[in-house]
Amino acid sequence: MQTGYYAATGGMVAQFNRMDTIASNLANANTTGYKRDQLITGDFARLYKTAQSELPIQNQTEEAAQYFNRALSRVPQITDSFTDHSLGSMQRTDNTFDMALAKEGQFFAVNTPQGVRLTRDGTFTINDEGKLVNKQGHEVLSADYFQTKTAIKFTAQDSIITIDKNGLISSNVPDSLQMSANKKLLVVEPQNLRALKKEGENLYIPESSDPLTPLAESGSVMQGFVEKSNVNAVNEMIALVEANRLVGMYQKAMDSQMNDLNRDAIEKLARKG
Known part of the structure; x- marks a missing residue:
């Protein structure tokens, strides 16, 4: 299993969700009384640590709770969202x-x-x-x-x-x-x-x-x-550029996993054969 590919896929999906939220904020920058939305990005490791004592494993044993899926431990994902209710001007x-x-x-x-x-x-x-x-x-x-x-x-x-x-x-x-x-x-x-x-x-x-x-x-x-809206258009545009660049980085990582590494593996197997 190419775990790097799945980690990059998870990261790209998280950034797509982030871009949707930023786009919504920007679209309402001039909407009277609008309050901006914000997403919180976490990973499997943090989610696991907050719920490891309640894992659905038989008998809830201490040995069973030691299980830790390192292959998914750092896949970025949206863990929460909230609305910023701070005052606008x-x-x-x-x-x-x-x-x-x-x-x-x-x-x-x-x-x-x-x-x-x-x-x-x-x-x-x-x-x-x-x-x-x-x-x-x-x-x-x-x-x-x-x-x-x-x-x-x-x-x-x-x-x-x-x-x-x-x-x-x-x-x-x-x-x-x-x-x-x-x-x-x-x-x-x-x-x-x-x-x-x-x-x-x-x-x-x-x-x-x-x-x-x-x-x-x-x-x-x-x-x-x-x-007025509490959306800061400059900050939202900066966040949008950042999310767009991260999508590009994840795409390159996925391409490397699927093409470069696979091609390298096939060439090595061919030589051994």
Whole structure:
């Protein structure tokens, strides 16, 4: 068995996966509120050491646990992935319904046909019914939504609308400058960020067991701003070039294993014959 060939193949597959992730990050470099994804590359040896006491070998004997497949010990492979939830830069828009969250790990909530989803993209607008919705037309939820099931709505007379740092919405009394409280945005802080799953359209699926309790004082809502992506295009391009070069190196290693070494072996066998 040419173990070097299989090691190079494993390394190439890992780099292909890495390139896919980098390409996705670059494609969303200008997506409001997008959070970059990152892969973790490990090898069989590390995976083995973390699970060697639970190997599915009869009797779980000490002698059996000494088994170690050195032929596969250093094959690179993707062992984990995670989303980097660090803050992106804040961009001022001065649009009434543009909102950003200035604290890491907090999210707005929207109601989709598939259920409640979370998002960092605060580019909201008003639909024909006067409801506050996101770019996909999904209803933006209020802090009391799970109790009242009512939407955040505005009328044509609401000419002045302000939103404070905790998400409390106020609008003017008709034909006056006096402000009255409206709804409050549902801003949540999931218990486990690693449990969030990206669904597409800049939405996250929360963990089913998470109660999505509204924050009484989030202190992070910024009206008239949007949060830009936390993707650094320069760093991603450097990583893409690195991954591409590694693919080329693995390809050369595979070619050497299959052609040069095989040809050398055949010539030696022919001479002996």
